[in-house]
Amino acid sequence: MSYQAPLRDMRFVLHELFDVAGHCERLGNGLDRELIDGVLEEAAAFTGNEIAPLNRNSDEEGCQLVDGNVSTPKGFRAAYQQFVDNGWASMTGPTEFGGQGFPQLVAFAFHEMLMATSLSFRVYSGLTEGAVLALHKHGSEALKRDYLAKMVSGQWTGTMCLTEPQAGTDLALLRTKAEPQADGSYKVSGSKIFISGGEQDFSENIVHLVLARLPDAPAGVKGISLLLVPKFVANTDGSLSEKNALSCGAIEHKMGIKGASTCVMNFDGATGWLIGEANQGLACMFTMMNDARFQVGLQGLGIGEAAFQGALRYARERLQSRGLTGAQQPEKAADPIIVHPDVRRMLLTQKSLVEGCRMLAAYTARQLDLEHGAEEPAARKAAGKRAALLIPIVKAFFTDMGQEVASHAVQVYGGHGFIREWGMEQLMRDSRITQLYEGTNGIQALDLIRRKLLGDGGAELSALIGEFSALCDAQAQRPALSAMARTVQARLGEWRELTTEVIALSQRDAQEIGAVSVDFLQYSAYVLLAGFWLQAAATAQDALDAGSGEAAFYQAKLHSATFFLRRVLPRASSHREALLGGAECLMAMPEQSFAF
Amino acid sequence: MSYQAPLRDMRFVLHELFDVAGHCERLGNGLDRELIDGVLEEAAAFTGNEIAPLNRNSDEEGCQLVDGNVSTPKGFRAAYQQFVDNGWASMTGPTEFGGQGFPQLVAFAFHEMLMATSLSFRVYSGLTEGAVLALHKHGSEALKRDYLAKMVSGQWTGTMCLTEPQAGTDLALLRTKAEPQADGSYKVSGSKIFISGGEQDFSENIVHLVLARLPDAPAGVKGISLLLVPKFVANTDGSLSEKNALSCGAIEHKMGIKGASTCVMNFDGATGWLIGEANQGLACMFTMMNDARFQVGLQGLGIGEAAFQGALRYARERLQSRGLTGAQQPEKAADPIIVHPDVRRMLLTQKSLVEGCRMLAAYTARQLDLEHGAEEPAARKAAGKRAALLIPIVKAFFTDMGQEVASHAVQVYGGHGFIREWGMEQLMRDSRITQLYEGTNGIQALDLIRRKLLGDGGAELSALIGEFSALCDAQAQRPALSAMARTVQARLGEWRELTTEVIALSQRDAQEIGAVSVDFLQYSAYVLLAGFWLQAAATAQDALDAGSGEAAFYQAKLHSATFFLRRVLPRASSHREALLGGAECLMAMPEQSFAF
Known part of the structure; x- marks a missing residue:
């Protein structure tokens, strides 16, 4: 499916509404308007030329599990290498570990483009960025030294291993165990499900962040710890040890995002290390929750933009019936369907929702940047509160929006919307997961009322x-x-x-x-x-x-x-x-x- | 997926709200309450035991086209034979051609069960019933003699060949040609798309009703004729001639209803006969439009019921978190999620929409019965007007409802809703077509305003x-x-x-x-x-x-x-x-x- 990044609207939002250059100056990094526009143009070219062409096939081909190894769809491996080589993977990574430290107010636009062109492809790197955040904030110096730079560069990927069959929304029920060893490491045992990117074939190592219980940990959520459990343990000289005692036991057959592997991960006494304090695992995860939920919101936004573009293209080309006030293009066999008020209603609903959400995304990105990077502590705190209020709205509303907008696209295509080759139904299928993962939208709404509204x-x-x-x-x-x-x-x-x-x-x-x-x-x-x-x-x-x-x-x-x-x-x-x-x-x- | 026909609610609607026995008496057929309840129970057993078990596999296996022959999913062929042998196919068929003449007010309940257990399976017989209606009303005595009884019994199936690549909503643009022959037959040439059941492997003949233009027909919709074009021409002795000059050129790869073949049908000078008058094809099709659109509405209803049942089952079984006012079932590891107000909101939305639509379906079925079968012409006319008003609402609203209710089911299942084996996402995919075919829901809404509201x-x-x-x-x-x-x-x-x-x-x-x-x-x-x-x-x-x-x-x-x-x-x-x-x-x- 062809995709044109909405660069004019992005510039409107970034420069005209939110003064991104001034924002960058306040954050003390050296990005000016020209550089930002240049990056967005390169981002548009990369996503439009390299990623978008992979998306349709990735849905047909999906991922395969053979002998514990997962193969990703044709082209993902090469595209991921480009993604790393061209520095896209490290865009938001911390500069002291080789990252480029771009603010979210710039990066979100690139991430929206990624979501729009292939949600499946983006899942792998999105989770890696989340793992980087958690490790950077809570990991020991030794763990950071051994793992972080290669995760920032994208050479290694990361995952989040939270869910177990009996523990989804309710992490209090989780059972995976971590036994301390004499050398300060842990042996991690248990089975995790719904692990996005748990296995794949394009990075030389995969760093799992795993929620587990230490022996004698308190029951419930107060007894959960976060551990780093790599597929291959990194030696201090940078080489990799032999494979850790973990494996992908199965991959899920899903409604959509078929190019993203969703794995059952079995940990059989795998070696790992604690991230942060014992029993503080949930707090460590919460550090990155806002960012992760923001990313899922962007998935809704990206899918919405892709769906709008698809619907608009078809509405301009498809000739069918005459306008209600008579022929609008009498020289043609029929009028393009964009002349019909009801088709315009669907297109304008798509457009005004997508562009509206883009403004809210930028506004929220700006708060996240200030929360992490404003010089004044009061400004950091204020931005953090604002972001916390907005994040559940962004996550839930954007993803509901993405599903609705994709469904409008299917509707604009008529019967062709139901046919796979046209790509619209894939957008519906791919986007449906966004309303479920990283906390269902019902959970987001509870968070809004309980923590954000009643909290203050x-x-x-x-x-x-x-x-x-x-x-x-x-x-x-x-x-x-x-x-x-x-x-x-x-x-x-x-x-x-x-x-x-x-x-x-x-x-x-x-x-x-x-x-x-x-x-x-x-x-x-x-x-x-x-x-x-x-x-x-x-x-x-x-x-x-x-x-x-x-x-x-x-x-x-x-x-x-x-x-x-x-x-x-x-x-x-x-x-x-x-x-x-x-x-x-x-x-x-x-x-x-x-x-x- | 297990399915329990909602017999108690159906009896409430049929007997307590709409006095189906009195209705049958008025129509002059011999159905009493006991017989009707017996039929519904058998219908529940047939759909629950024979059809429901086929549905999940039919989605995985789909249809295959090899050398012009379409194979349907495992079990469809045998189930269809049972469907015919047990008389389900002929339930609503005209009695003078071997049908059982059941009123819609009874039959709709069986049809809802079919939709709920396999939309794909129902597509084939639903279209056959539509073809029977058109042929019975407009066909010549010779055509009826040669084709109708076997279509009524279900031994032969029927299709509707309307859409062409350039002519979907706008049938004025259609190009398929019918050339008159000396013997009174026609040679039909052209290509049709989106033909449900255009080919399959379980009936010995397929009778296509094809919209085409005769030579020198007026342009636009006033120059369209309806022709019967059988896969095998029936000889007067009941035997079949050799295959007609028509073939299935391709099958579509779709979002859902993968067990229903959706065919490109090529007519290469195929032998056919006019149904009704020349250039009156659209009027002949409109005869069956109300019934066909009503059937699509029932698809939304059936999917909705299946989705509600699935969601309810899971909400009762899935233990996750505690109720907002404290533990409701403290002896368990967590409460079943049905204790949560937001889960109840989704379940009750499903339930009240599905049961609400079932009442409207019954009411509409009653009008359709009276339109076709009331003794007094004034009653027929009045019922016809009422049905005409309601049909676009039933078609569009029920199918939007089905999609919404299926989506709630996915949401109640959380991440498992996205996994194919649980069956909820299939309901979303299967039902999405119902908002598109038999006139998109936007077209239904235009019909409501233009013909039904402004009309009188x-x-x-x-x-x-x-x-x-x-x-x-x-x-x-x-x-x-x-x-x-x-x-x-x-x-x-x-x-x-x-x-x-x-x-x-x-x-x-x-x-x-x-x-x-x-x-x-x-x-x-x-x-x-x-x-x-x-x-x-x-x-x-x-x-x-x-x-x-x-x-x-x-x-x-x-x-x-x-x-x-x-x-x-x-x-x-x-x-x-x-x-x-x-x-x-x-x-x-x-x-x-x-x-x-």
Whole structure:
């Protein structure tokens, strides 16, 4: 499937909305606008030319497990080598271990492109980056010395081994054991499932980060430790020992992302080392949770962009029927289907959701950068709180969005949407996992209410609402934007009231937390996107007022903003009404009465 | 995947809501309650024991095309033979050709079971029944004599050959030609795509109904004729001639329903005969359109029931985390996930949508029966109008519902939902086609506005609203139901106003037809289901008031009704707001501005 990275929109978001050059200066790295644009152009070329062509075949071919070895689809190995050789793997890695230290506000755009061109291919490197984060933050100097540089470069990959058959969402139930040895290492034994990239054929080593219990660890989540368990133990001279006592026992047959190996990993007394303190494994994992969930959000965004591009291309080319007001292109046998209001409704829904999410992604990336890299501790803390509030929304809403937008693409293609060679149905299948892994979207919504909202009594959310409200006040003064600003302002007021209500409900009855959670997250996301669309409209209007030579681009931003407010934002109403429906109607049905 | 036909709910709908025995008496056939219940039980056994076990493998194995022959998945052939031998194929067929003449109000329940257990398997016989309808209504006596009895019995199957590469939604563009021969037959030449069951390995003949143009036919849809083109021409003595000049050129590789062959059919001067008048092909097809679209609606319903059952089973068994108010089953390692409000939200959404759609399906089936079989012409006409109004809603809403409910099932399973062996992701993939074929759901929505609403100025819809409004008035008097009745009554009033508004908008600007259509259809469906849920609640309350021994069953109906009104019906609000957003925000964007 052909893919054109949305470079103009990315520049709009990075430069015009979020001043990425100023951001980089504040973070103290040497990236300027020209360099950033250059990197994005190279990223577009790499993903469009090298990765996109692999995606369709990777779905057909999938991964194979033979004698414990996993072969990945044709071309993955060579593409991964390019990915490493060209420095894409090390883009965000820590500079003291050979990384390039790019901020997320730049890197997210590249990662979106990767997601759009092959979710399967991206899974391997995405998890490696997560493992790098955890190891860098919590690993001993010896472990970092022996493993980190090669993981940063991408020469070695990393995995996250959390889930066990009986322990998915509920990690308290996990059973994998780690027995301490005299030399300070551990023998790790147990079976993990759903391990993405647990085996593959393109890196010389695979570094597993494994959650396990030490002997006599407390029960539940307070007795979980994090261990580094490499496929091949690294010797201090950089050479590799013989294979560790671990193996891939099976690979899963899945709905999608078939090019990403999903492994059952068996650890049979494999040698490993503790990362961080004993029994602090979950805390160590949580370090990277925000980043990992942000990456999954970007998967939704990337799939959404790919689906929109596919649908738009087909809607422009496919000739079928005449417009409702008569022939629009009478010289052709029929009009292109983009003339139909309902096809435009689907395309504009895709476009306004994808571009809206891209703004929120950039905003969140900026917070993650400041959390990790701002000079002032207060700024780091503030950004961390903002990021923590937004991450569950980004993860859940973007991935629901990706699924919806992919489904619209299938619909625009009509019957051809169901046929594999056209590629749209693959986007639906690939993206469906994003709503499940790294914490299901239901879990994200619980996190939003329990930790983020009840955690501070809604203070952080209130601050966020206040910032958008100030934007509305300012834009309401401009005749071209006043109607839009009033619409958004009204929703912000409603959001504030609803938040108070949700907190009160949740404090009164713990069941309400789970009863309101998903609808509240969705509600919040739509209103948040409305705020960003107002910001985009304001920036576009500024450019038009200044006589920009790109009037069509900025005019399109105004059209998209109007569309979003009129045709997408209304969804917030039903989420609000539904969540106010209360927990009682969920809990009243006796379990045995669900079916007769 | 195990499947238990929802017999208790089906009996509730058939007997308690729609008095199926009285209905059969009115239609003049000899079916009584006992016989109907017996048939449903046999149907449950056949689908649960014979069809359900084939479904998972049929997805893995798919169909193969070798030298023009299509092989279907293991077990299909034997199951189809049973389907024929046990008389399931002929259930609704006309009695004068050996059919059993069951009304749709009974048959729909069996068909729902078939859809639930294998959509792929059902595709073949569903299309045959459609072909039987068209041939019975429009075919010459000679054609009926030579073909109909064996199609009714299921010994021969039928197909519908409409789509061509350039002609999908827009049949005006079709090019297949039919040249008249001296003997009254035609030579048919052209290529058709997306022909379900175009080839298979389990019937001795396949009777294709083909849309084609005669020489000098007018351009567009007024020049399309319907022809019967058999794989083997039937001789008058019942024997078969040699193979006709037609072949399967390819089969499609699809997202789902992989056990149903989807064929490219090439007609190379194949011998065929006109069905009905020349150039009246579309009108002949339209005869069976309501029935065919109703069947596709049932596919959504069946998939929805299967998905609900799968999700419920898992939610009861899967132990993970504790309830929000503390441990519910402290003796276990964790609580079953059905204790969580958000899991219940998904299950009750599934349940209330599926059971709601089942009521609407039965209501619609009843109208189809009366349209074809009521004694009084006025009753036939009235039922026909009502069915015509409802069919696009049933087709589009049920299939969207099936997709949503299947997706909830995947979500309830967490990561396991993405794994093929669990079967939930197959339901999503299989059901995705139902939103596309037999007229995309966007086309259904256009049909609702253009033909059904503007066709009579909203009179039929107004009558329907009036009937539910009277139900609300009556139930508002009962303390137990008055709140529910007021909620529904308010929505009915809103629906009436919205309809007036939609008609006015559509008459003012033809683009509004396409701008409001999908949201208006969705809005209408939710309010309609609310009406049926009030009816179900009223019937349940009657039973409870009468001291029924099945109090738990009826109480569950009241719970489900309450849940639907509080947590699902609010969706109507956002559809209303969105459609009132107007066409301008869809049409304002210049085509070249959709992407930069």
